[in-house]
Amino acid sequence: MTFASLDDRVLMTLAGIAYGDPGSIATFLAEAEPTAGWDLVWLAAPPDPPVNFAYLARDPSGGAAVLAIRGTYPDPFSSAYWDDGAEDSPFGDMMAWPSAPGAAISAGTARALATLLALTDASGTTLEAAVAALPAGCALTVTGHSLGGTLAPVLALHLAESDRHRVPAATSYAGMTPGNQAFAALFGPGTSLDGRVRRVFNTLDTVSYGWDRVLETHSFYEPAPRGGPVVAAMLLVTQARLTAGGYDFAPVGEAVALDGVLRPPSVSCELVAYVLENLHQHMPDTYLALLGAPPLPFSIGFGTQVVPRSHPAAARPLSPHPPVVYVAPGAG
Template sequence: MTSAAAAVDDAQLMTLAGIAYGDPARIAGYLAEATVLDGAWSLGWLPVPPDPPVNFAFAARNMEADVAVVAIRGTYPNPLSPAYWSDASQDSPFGPMSPWPGSGDAKIGGGTAAGLKGLLELTDGSGAALQSFVGSLPPSTTLVVTGHSLGGTLAPVLALILAETFQDRPVAATSYAGMTPGNAAFAALFGPGSRLDGKVRRVYNTLDTVAYGWDAVLQTRGFYDPAPKGGAVVDAFLLATAARLDAGGYDYGAVGTPVPLEGTLRPEQPDCTLIAYMLENLHQHLPDTYLALLGAPPLPFSILFGTIVADKPATELARAETGLPVAYASTA
């Protein structure tokens, strides 16, 4: 698979999106060491993570291909940090929506608007924001925005801002496991006649329930076949969520060309059906699952149950030394 308007395949883009979860101090090393990136990618822009690190992204460049990629991190993977809960609020579809400037009825979710604001406020050590970095690129350089999960939700929104700001630059976006950022009128801003028409792709695992929010919530009823099933508890939650979305008139509409990846269930499941369902949900959503579906190697670090990001050789050591979940643990 190849991303729209750029010579970057999905294995590379998803790897870059996954690297955004890692220790910011190690990102340059991860780019150099990832075999799927062929040593062709270097760090272009690395912001100082805010405290708490609610939103984060970095930019990488492939000079030979004349492409730059902005990779947006998903939800911060440490529930002991306020950043996790702030990101969780950005994941929510509820609450007041934010109008998209100059676009009539187009609106994005309030959480998505907060996430976009957080990304645009990031600056590197010299005070340069993302838009300054993009403006410094050669005019011929194609810009691709990507991200996983919350990063996938934000990817097309950030791409639209950058396309509107830099109207002579080729811009594209590919999201992974992202949720729907705005209403149908907002989705139309990516449709026929728009600058991003045909340049935005939405890649999702068919068994990843997250990717069905928030325009197709009820399509996940009955996951997974034949097991594990969520049962009455999950069914009631989905029905209540869909009813609340309908009553609120949110009218969420998916953005971009859908690219489904056929997911597969893990062969062994715990005895408790509800726990098995929750664990399967987590597995189907993780970056390494997406990388496997794309035929790419796993990330050099682990994201365990949403609480630990650590270099794989150091994961157990990091947990043992602290006795608590840790984020951004590293052997370096």
């Protein structure tokens, strides 16, 4: 069975907006051109620290809803960033998926799923209750970028197994592999999610090659910036640990490749230039540009939480600088 997904420009915008100030999500939905007219249905009350976050929105016709999961909290000065980093990690014990013997997901993914399911809005409504309250004819898609992209198909599978009357679709952006081959088979032929799950990735985004194709990112940027021996050693060690651990990670859903565009190095240090290019290729706005969509209503920078486009910090190049946490729209 195939599934006609929503426009990628809409879905990636919704995924990117999940990084925004929770109190401004409704405003961002109205400001972003692809999501104009979308209504906020459910908004998680972000915990402190805000390790995981999601919201639910419906299109103007009311016939489609999207559950958007935020990726890694983009402020390395917050403990939430490091907690999310642990959820991104492939290492540690694999956790069995209850409905399928042999199927397993990473410990970090399992922890993140449990955290998502525990989220409630200001009135105490859980994520699953909000989904259950959607009209019967409303088609649901789960989406997310980065860590949110890793979690999107996992949450979609959980929802499909919890309510057989509403089988969601899932589209991930820049996500990583959440589980092993047996887990990936739960999205394949003969399953309820067959043809309903898509994995969209920038061909120059190293994150989206974890954790099944790690070594393919070696000498990724030709002719430059090259990561050098430090990056080569890190990749080899990572692959060795994955192989020794027998994790058997496998991608989920239909692969949709976006041809990445390499930028000339902006700094002279090879390793720093490599890191900055990695960050650029992974950013939500880069994915939106590859999809032909406008940038988000706010800016995300390294060491920075989201700031409005009008804020001076938004004009700075992607480089380390002190954090600005959820600067409100209109603030100087």
